[in-house]
Amino acid sequence: MPTKSLCLALFLTATLLSAQDAAPGVKPAARKATPDATDQAAAKLKPTRVLPYKKIGDNELQLHVFEPEGFKAGDGRACFLVIHGGGWTGGTPQRMYPFAAHYAELGLVGISMQYRLHSQKTGVSVFDCVKDARSAVRYIRSHAAELGIDPQKIIVSGGSAGGHLAAATALFDGVNEDTDDLKVSASPNALVLLFPVIDTSKEGYGNAKIGERWQELSPVHHVRAGLPPTLIFHGTGDTVTPFAGAKAFHEAMLKAGNRCELDVNEGGAHGYLMRSKALLDDTMQKTDVFLKSLGLLK
Template sequence: MEVKEWTYEEFPEFAEEVEGAERIPTTGDEIGVFYQHDVEYAEIDGEKLHLQILRPLTRNRPNMICPCVVFVQGSAWFKQDVYIQLPRVAKLAERGYVVAVVEYRHSGIAPFPAQIMDTRNAVRFMRVHAEEYGIDPEKIVVAGDSSGGHTAMFAGMIHDDVENNLFPGISAEVKGILNFYGSCSVMKEDSNPTQLLHCQPDSPEGMVMGHVDLRESEELRRRLSVECNIEKDSVIPPTIIFHGTKDRVVNCEGSVILYRRMKECGKDVKLYLIEGADHSGNEFWTEQVLDIMEDFIQKAVR
């Protein structure tokens, strides 16, 4: 065989019969995931923010164009571990979606709504770099878990963040929202069943609102709570909510309150209660739940 710069198509396949060897057929359409780590998407006040980007690819289609899921990793609004759920979200990439995991400015350096603005700028970054990362810029949804679910909800609901737009002229609008056990409300005392500092200055919610005592300000509690910011004329893309029925960190009732408020205001929303599931867990990434996610995304981006 000649040594040269072979193309894949030109290269002769090894066809020799080898006694005892078994040949396994392939189609070339088997999906794998390519991981691009720590992609800088913004720098704000000296703070560099990154994305973890997971891209599907096959032998036959190394340059796939896919819908994009911008996923906000939860952290109680503190500094995130943006790598912790990569094996789980990779399951979506394996189904043909580019997944971009967002790093936001945490509550120690920037109060609400900085996390939302960062997420919307991450959406814009992916839209600007659609060709580079193999996405369809018209088929982007936002997702997140815990505080990331809260952030994803607001990121899909806010439409007037022009002054925070790092990519002038580029839209941050999304086709859908996937909310995984989002910490979306602080209006009830048992919103966070195991948190003894609920709404106090050192609590996660107190920190993200500027290290303040939310017990003294219903106005600030309402500003932070998603359901309190939804009206009949609110423009909200189709939304899907997943919540475990034994969530000890974020009360499942909070998602029920949000769901009922969205239904009351005529919004397109579906709630799935994952029986016995705590805060996070493999129960949210079963084949059944992934099928539900995929069906939702496909309908949302049509």
């Protein structure tokens, strides 16, 4: 029969594993037991090819590319680049396959990107995550001809921390990899942000992970004129990346003279649109309308 000390050890081990496996910002007990609508769709999808866009030491970071039917190099198609979330510390490109595949079906080149994950153990910071996102846009733009992409038709999207990295491609001009060609712009032609980390103050998300330099990576604190047209999806019930941040960002964008639309889901919790096929489809349809209005989707 197990001793008291052994039972306690087993309990603590199980608790620790559960906590480590939980998504950032979500208590272990709230972790989904089964794949949600997005995961179910992603499991059926496979990219046309996977190619490296950046090398850090021995580590190659990759773009998971979905090419449309009839694709050929030199096509000059619009590109939909999407970035996964996970608090900058977890997640994979596969999570966002449904978005990349959807736009490939509509004739664009869809790409889901990999980036370094923040970790104190490896020394990767959120600044490094931002650098990777900006490097990816520069790679796509500088290799546009071979990728069949129009370098002036790049849309960047992302969910949660991925939404933060998407916004970072347009906002944080001073955060760049030393090896990047700064003559190539990292700013996209449109942004689609899904329940993004938009305020990294203590009232928002990520303050402790970024540290004392948090304001350098806080999108709501860097709004200015001339930013790309932006569509934001956010739920009022979001307690991970609070809705107040999205509202403040939206208002600041309009005040600066930028085009910005905020699609509000009343009561929606963090990640709400990823969990339901109906909401996922609705998000994509609204995004289609937004991109058509910009001439980025036929």
